[in-house]
Amino acid sequence: MSNKLIDLVNISKSYDGQLVLDELNLYIRENEFLTLLGPSGCGKTTTLRIIGGFETPNSGKVIFNGEDITHLPPNKRQINTVFQKYALFTHMSIAENIAFGLKIKGKSKQYISDKIKYALKLVNLDGFENRSPASLSGGQQQRIAIARAIVNEPKVLLLDEPLGALDLKLRQDMQYELIRLKNELGITFIYVTHDQEEALTMSDTIVVMNQGYIQQIGTPEDIYNEPENAFVADFIGDSNIIPGLMLEDKIVQIQGVSFPCVDIGFGHNRPVDVVIRPEDVELVSPETGTICGTVTHLIFKGVHYEMEVMAAGREWLVHSTHMFPVGTEVGIHVDPFNIQIMNKPESEDEEATVIEE
Numbered sequence: 047m048s049n050k051l052i053d054l055v056n057i058s059k060s061y062d063g064q065l066v067l068d069e070l071n072l073y074i075r076e077n078e079f080l081t082l083l084g085p086s087g088c089g090k091t092t093t094l095r096i097i098g099g100f101e102t103p104n105s106g107k108v109i110f111n112g113e114d115i116t117h118l119p120p121n122k123r124q125i126n127t128v129f130q131k132y133a134l135f136t137h138m139s140i141a142e143n144i145a146f147g148l149k150i151k152g153k154s155k156q157y158i159s160d161k162i163k164y165a166l167k168l169v170n171l172d173g174f175e176n177r178s179p180a181s182l183s184g185g186q187q188q189r190i191a192i193a194r195a196i197v198n199e200p201k202v203l204l205l206d207e208p209l210g211a212l213d214l215k216l217r218q219d220m221q222y223e224l225i226r227l228k229n230e231l232g233i234t235f236i237y238v239t240h241d242q243e244e245a246l247t248m249s250d251t252i253v254v255m256n257q258g259y260i261q262q263i264g265t266p267e268d269i270y271n272e273p274e275n276a277f278v279a280d281f282i283g284d285s286n287i288i289p290g291l292m293l294e295d296k297i298v299q300i301q302g303v304s305f306p307c308v309d310i311g312f313g314h315n316r317p318v319d320v321v322i323r324p325e326d327v328e329l330v331s332p333e334t335g336t337i338c339g340t341v342t343h344l345i346f347k348g349v350h351y352e353m354e355v356m357a358a359g360r361e362w363l364v365h366s367t368h369m370f371p372v373g374t375e376v377g378i379h380v381d382p383f384n385i386q387i388m389n390k391p392e393s394e395d396e397e398a399t400v401i402e403e
C-alpha cells in the first residue's frame with residue numbers, strides 16, 4: 047500500500063455562519079485515484095479547493111508529505127487543478143496555452159517546447175500546437191486543459207467535474223483516457239463528481255459525501271456491494287430499500303415475510319433497513335419464490351429488462367436479462383448473501399412494528 051500523501055485533519059469550513067464541512071478527516075495516498083462523490087452542495091468542491099489552496103479552512107490542517115500546507119498559496123503547492131470550464135485563453139494558440147505557466151516560471155524555450163510535445167502526445171493530440179482553442183471540440187479542449195496542468199509536473203491533479211460539459215459518449219471515452227493518463231503519469235488524481243457511474247468506473251477509492259459529512263470511504267466494489275447506510279445505497283445505483291425487522295441472527299422479516307440473510311449481531315426484534323439491488327432480485331415461478339407478486343412495469347434497457355413487481359404490498363425494482371410481460375405472476379427469491387442489513391437512524395426506530403405472519 048502506498049504512502050499517505052495528503053492528510054486532511056479535522057477540517058471545518060463555514061460560509062456566512064453556515065457549516066459546509068464539519069470536522070472532515072480524510073487521507074489520500076500516493077498514486078491513488080480518489081473520487082469525492084455526492085449530491086450538489088455536499089461540500090465536494092469546497093474540499094477540493096481547500097486541498098488546492100483556493101480556500102482556507104476555519105479549523106483543521108492540510109498536511110502534504112508530512113508538512114503543514116494549510117496556509118500555503120496555490121502556486122506554492124505541488125498540486126494543479128483542472129476545472130469543468132476549460133478556461134483556455136481564446137486569443138492564444140494551443141501551444142501558447144500550454145506554455146503559459148511555464149513561461150511565467152521562466153523556463154527555457156527548449157524546455158517549454160519539449161514539454162508541449164510531451165503533453166500533447168500524452169493527451170493524444172500530437173500536432174495540435176498551432177490550432178486555436180475555438181477550432182477544437184469540447185473533449186479536445188478539456189484534454190488541452192489537462193495538458194496545461196500536467197506540464198507543471200504536479201504530484202497531485204485536482205479535477206473538478208472536468209467531464210461535466212461533455213456528451214455521454216465523449217464522457218465515457220474521456221473516463222478511460224483519464225485512467226490511462228493517471229497510470230502513465232504515476233501521480234495522484236483527486237476527482238470531484240456527482241455522477242456515481244463515473245466514480246465507479248474510474249476510482250481506486252470513492253468518498254461518498256452528504257451535507258458536509260463523509261458517509262463512506264471504500265473501493266467501488268465496497269461502496270456498491272456493501273453500502274454502510276441507506277443514503278449510500280440509494281445514491282450509488284438503484285436499490286430496493288425496505289424497512290425490515292431483524293427477528294434473529296440470519297433471519298430478517300421484510301413486509302411480514304421471513305428472509306434468510308447472512309448478517310448477524312443486529313439484536314433481535316431490531317428495526318433495520320434492508321437493501322437489495324435490483325439485479326439481485328430473482329424472478330422464479332410463484333410456487334418456488336419466497337413471496338409472490340405480479341409484474342406491473344416493464345422497460346427494455348439494452349443490456350437488461352427493468353421491471354417492477356408488486357409483491358407483499360410494495361413495488362420491487364428488478365433487473366433481469368429475462369423478460370416477464372406485465373401481468374405475469376412471479377415468485378421473488380433473493381440469495382441470503384445479497385440481502386444487506388443496515389442499522390436504521392435512531393429517530394426512525396419507532397416507525398417499525400412487528401408484522402405477524
Ligand SMILES: Nc1ncnc2c1ncn2[C@@H]1O[C@H](COP(=O)(O)OP(=O)(O)OP(=O)(O)O)[C@@H](O)[C@H]1O
Binds near residue numbers: 090
Ligand atoms: N464562496 C462561497 N460563499 C458562500 N457559500 C459557498 C461558497 N462556496 C460554497 N458555498 C456553499 O457551500 C456549500 C457546499 O458547496 P460545494 O461547492 O462545496 O458543494 P459541491 O458538493 O461541490 O456541489 P456541486 O456539485 O453543486 O458543485 C453549498 O451550500 C454552497 O452554496
